[in-house]
Amino acid sequence: MRPAISVAAVVAFVCFYLLGHAVTARGEPAALLAWETSLFNHATLVAWWLTWACYAQVLLPLCIALLVVAWFVPAWRTRALLSVVLMLVCWRGADLMQHVFARVRPSDWVVKHETAFSYPSSHAAIVAGFYWLWAAMLYFSNPRCLARAICSALLVVFGLAICWSRLALGAHYLTDIIGGILFSCGVVLAVAAGFPGLFARDAGRASATVEE
Numbered sequence: 001m002r003p004a005i006s007v008a009a010v011v012a013f014v015c016f017y018l019l020g021h022a023v024t025a026r027g028e029p030a031a032l033l034a035w036e037t038s039l040f041n042h043a044t045l046v047a048w049w050l051t052w053a054c055y056a057q058v059l060l061p062l063c064i065a066l067l068v069v070a071w072f073v074p075a076w077r078t079r080a081l082l083s084v085v086l087m088l089v090c091w092r093g094a095d096l097m098q099h100v101f102a103r104v105r106p107s108d109w110v111v112k113h114e115t116a117f118s119y120p121s122s123h124a125a126i127v128a129g130f131y132w133l134w135a136a137m138l139y140f141s142n143p144r145c146l147a148r149a150i151c152s153a154l155l156v157v158f159g160l161a162i163c164w165s166r167l168a169l170g171a172h173y174l175t176d177i178i179g180g181i182l183f184s185c186g187v188v189l190a191v192a193a194g195f196p197g198l199f200a201r202d203a204g205r206a207s208a209t210v211e212e
Contacts, residue, residue, distance in 0.1 A: 039168050
């Protein structure tokens with residue numbers, strides 16, 4: 001299983017690089033531009049609220065609350081800490097990659113004029129490296145139950161809504177969103193390959209089993 005996860009991580013990083021190289025050199029495909037235009041400047045207030053979910057003003061208190069709660073649940077303590085670290089790595093890593101590809105932002109925008117480069121989307125990177133990470137950890141943890149499955153589904157939908165908000169506000173192209181997701185998937189899968197307990201019920205117990 002671990003070799004398969006490692007291969008998946010490499011594939012995600014390769015796809016991320018190839019997509020970034022393609023869109024930086026050739027621009028956004030015309031077919032995607034037409035679809036993105038249909039999403040632009042709709043439900044702006046909702047989109048703005050959603051986009052705040054990936055700003056430090058929301059993430060910092062959320063991570064603090066998460067770590068406080070996890071302190072009282074020993075089986076989840078390590079994964080809670082890992083999720084915060086992965087979120088920071090995905091976030092700052094996406095910001096660094098924006099300077100590598102130096103793709104110019106869309107010319108139209110709503111509410112806030114973003115001045116950083118466009119590819120990959122750091123919002124999408126946070127979605128995949130934090131919100132969807134928690135969705136996966138809840139879903140794959142044992143014993144499975146309906147409440148965890150519902151929470152996982154809600155987190156997935158919430159992440160998709162955040163990605164939509166970046167298109168509705170004109171802050172990114174769809175390929176930026178895809179690139180951010182691919183980048184974070186590569187990071188998370190690389191960590192999961194070296195830490196099998198990331199998606200297990202008891203991270204410490206799983207790690208001990210592997211070592212034996």
